[in-house]
Amino acid sequence: MSDARSTILSAVSSALERRRGGSPAAEEATIAAEAERLRARADATRPDRLRGGPETAFLERLVSAAVAASAERVATLAEFPAAVRRYLTAKGLASSVAMQPHPDLLALDWPQIETHGQIHIDEPVAVGLALGAIAETGTLVFHSGPTSPTLFAFLPAHHIVAIEARRIWSWLEDYADAIAGRAQPRNVNLITGPSGTTDIEGTLVRGAHGPGWLHVVLVGSADAQQSSNN
Amino acid sequence: MNAAPQRPSFDARVHAALGNPLLKVAIDRTTGNARSKRAAAMAAWPGFAAARELGRDIKDHVIAHLDHYLVQFERNALASGAQIHWARNGPEACEMVVAICRKAGARSVTRAKSMLGEEIGLPHALEAAGIERVETDLAEHIIQLAGDPPSHIVWPALHKTREQVAELFRAHHHDPGALASVEAMVASARHELRSRFLAADVGISGANFLVADTGAVCTVTNEGNAELTTTPPRVHIVTAGIEKLVPSTAHAMTLLRLLVRSATGAELTQYTTFHCGPKRPGDLDGPTEFHIVLVDGGRTRMLAEGLADMLRCIRCGACLNHCVVYRQIGGHAYGSTYPGPMGSVLTPMLTGLAQSKDLPRACTLNGQCQEVCPVAIPLPTLLRGWRSRLWSSGLESLTVRQGLAVWRFLALHPALYRRVSGWAVRIMSWFARGGWIRRMPLAGGWTRERDLPRPPDRTFIAQYRRRMRRP
Numbered sequence A: 001m002s003d004a005r006s007t008i009l010s011a012v013s014s015a016l017e018r019r020r021g022g023s024p025a026a027e028e029a030t031i032a033a034e035a036e037r038l039r040a041r042a043d044a045t046r047p048d049r050l051r052g053g054p055e056t057a058f059l060e061r062l063v064s065a066a067v068a069a070s071a072e073r074v075a076t077l078a079e080f081p082a083a084v085r086r087y088l089t090a091k092g093l094a095s096s097v098a099m100q101p102h103p104d105l106l107a108l109d110w111p112q113i114e115t116h117g118q119i120h121i122d123e124p125v126a127v128g129l130a131l132g133a134i135a136e137t138g139t140l141v142f143h144s145g146p147t148s149p150t151l152f153a154f155l156p157a158h159h160i161v162a163i164e165a166r167r168i169w170s171w172l173e174d175y176a177d178a179i180a181g182r183a184q185p186r187n188v189n190l191i192t193g194p195s196g197t198t199d200i201e202g203t204l205v206r207g208a209h210g211p212g213w214l215h216v217v218l219v220g221s222a223d224a225q226q227s228s229n230n
Numbered sequence B: 001m002n003a004a005p006q007r008p009s010f011d012a013r014v015h016a017a018l019g020n021p022l023l024k025v026a027i028d029r030t031t032g033n034a035r036s037k038r039a040a041a042m043a044a045w046p047g048f049a050a051a052r053e054l055g056r057d058i059k060d061h062v063i064a065h066l067d068h069y070l071v072q073f074e075r076n077a078l079a080s081g082a083q084i085h086w087a088r089n090g091p092e093a094c095e096m097v098v099a100i101c102r103k104a105g106a107r108s109v110t111r112a113k114s115m116l117g118e119e120i121g122l123p124h125a126l127e128a129a130g131i132e133r134v135e136t137d138l139a140e141h142i143i144q145l146a147g148d149p150p151s152h153i154v155w156p157a158l159h160k161t162r163e164q165v166a167e168l169f170r171a172h173h174h175d176p177g178a179l180a181s182v183e184a185m186v187a188s189a190r191h192e193l194r195s196r197f198l199a200a201d202v203g204i205s206g207a208n209f210l211v212a213d214t215g216a217v218c219t220v221t222n223e224g225n226a227e228l229t230t231t232p233p234r235v236h237i238v239t240a241g242i243e244k245l246v247p248s249t250a251h252a253m254t255l256l257r258l259l260v261r262s263a264t265g266a267e268l269t270q271y272t273t274f275h276c277g278p279k280r281p282g283d284l285d286g287p288t289e290f291h292i293v294l295v296d297g298g299r300t301r302m303l304a305e306g307l308a309d310m311l312r313c314i315r316c317g318a319c320l321n322h323c324v325v326y327r328q329i330g331g332h333a334y335g336s337t338y339p340g341p342m343g344s345v346l347t348p349m350l351t352g353l354a355q356s357k358d359l360p361r362a363c364t365l366n367g368q369c370q371e372v373c374p375v376a377i378p379l380p381t382l383l384r385g386w387r388s389r390l391w392s393s394g395l396e397s398l399t400v401r402q403g404l405a406v407w408r409f410l411a412l413h414p415a416l417y418r419r420v421s422g423w424a425v426r427i428m429s430w431f432a433r434g435g436w437i438r439r440m441p442l443a444g445g446w447t448r449e450r451d452l453p454r455p456p457d458r459t460f461i462a463q464y465r466r467r468m469r470r471p
Helices: A002-019 A028-045 A053-063 A077-091 A172-179 A222-228 B010-018 B021-043 B048-064 B066-079 B090-103 B115-119 B122-128 B138-146 B162-172 B182-199 B225-230 B249-263 B299-304 B308-312 B340-351 B368-372 B379-392 B398-411 B414-430 B460-469
Strands: A070-074 A096-099 A114-116 A125-129 A132-134 A139-143 A158-164 A187-191 A213-219 B083-087 B108-111 B132-135 B202-205 B209-211 B216-221 B235-241 B271-275 B289-295
Touching (some): A002 B066, A028 A172, A028 B048, A053 A070, A070 A077, A077 A158, A077 A213, A172 B249, B021 B249, B048 B308, B066 B083, B083 B090, B090 B122, B090 B202, B090 B235, B090 B289, B108 B122, B108 B182, B108 B225, B122 B132, B132 B138, B138 B182, B182 B225, B202 B225, B209 B249, B216 B225, B216 B249, B225 B271, B299 B308, B308 B340, B340 B368, B340 B379, B368 B379
Parallel strands (some): A096 A114, A125 A158, A158 A213, B083 B289, B202 B235
Antiparallel strands (some): A132 A139, A139 A187, B209 B216
């Protein structure tokens, strides 16, 4: 269908030429410079969210009514299994969980929890490790890959996610800048709270197709290191 | 193209909508909610005005260099392992999608809501090809069961009350459950669709943004159905309009802030996903084939014929929620894929002005739509443009043309205008009883539905002159 391709592209070019009054198309460098100026203007438009530092802002946003996740803090990743166990007990859930095949999670000791590497269509609980988080919106970032299959974030009823404090970006653009120019994974999933729908009469109901509950365990504190230097 | 089936006129559809009390309740519930949530989100965002200008400028920049960005996107998407297809129009796009499905031996296809898919008639094309289509967005699932077209671009099942949804689920779900609450209905749909996600051979989605510098396709959903639609099947097909481009992921972020707040009042949808190519070596899930169908469908004509501003539209639905006409008649009365102000601008381009000449008129020009538009599209100006074209292309009825000719003559003769309007208010007051006119010759179009307020005894100019004469 290269015929359609050339038809569309030449229709675009001739319409643009007419709009420009016949002057030639901008050079690639000019277009890039204009795009960069637009990118720079974003910083002044961002909502003011970062008072108290990225960690505080992230946690506040996460547990706000709009995002509706739950959250707790632990000092090290080694405490994550105990946090998972507390969550399972508090919710009255069975102690069998699907484990995202991430080496950092597999290296942990999981006493009194049965873990499996396959995720079932009606999986009650999955445990995962996010690549990062965004403070502005209370968002978790996952990149699909051998240690992070996409479906672990979408099939379970409860998703329990550890995130290391040093991996929090302040703003959406900070994340975008961090990955710019790098090889993209098949999926980048930005996850902001448990699944929901307002499709029936605008009434918000959680747990539409994705998880109904999202519990975040924030590991360590980069902010604390800074303040202990004072 | 098949001939359009005979269907009721715009007036008849509006009449039916206005006479449906359930519809009014349903529209008010959802759009009222949307308006107040959007207002709260904007109040909490002092940067909105600047972001809106930035959003407009980003889209204008992309449109001004659309050829450059299309080629850049194609190059990067190909490098990620995607297959790119170009379609000049809806039928061509549908043909391509069906061909990919056939080649994959697909019996069952899951679909995540896409307005472009509706625009090009993809649901119908899949059915005609004998491929089972499973809509996975809750609202799309509801209207698929009901056999209805969407009535809103963000809430396609907005016209259904909870009681009507419960009835549909009871009739169609294999194991509907109790359905006593909205929660139970959502659970019933989750249960019904669960196994369909994994059984599908092909997943089809749309695109909210196409990211030129990575070749990625961005989708936003709250339910998580898009990822469950696009991850398990062997093949993922994206259909996207060529105007969906953004220069980079960072530019997409500004538009995401604007889009989601304008649509639902949230800051970000629960799931914002960038799909880039097929499954990588070592990946444990994901499709092995990733196809992107880039559709023109009138967009290059919009660019050439003075409608480039409309190519900025990011399909948030705010103009629908704030439109006084949409809020009375709902989406179906428009008789087109896109209802409301943005629809009345797009539809004449997509289907021809002669087939949709009532739509640019279904507007009070109160300017609300432009005010809430997150990319500042001058919708009233564009609608007025269609009205001018209706006039210049002779599509207005003889009555309207003659009426306007009379008015024009009077307006060009002010003394006569004053005299005639002076007679008119006097004659009108003969028909008034207690401040209202119930019936009057030539005013049946108004008085059939409601009373007409009695005008003052004298025209404005007459009153003004009389007052100026006083010392």
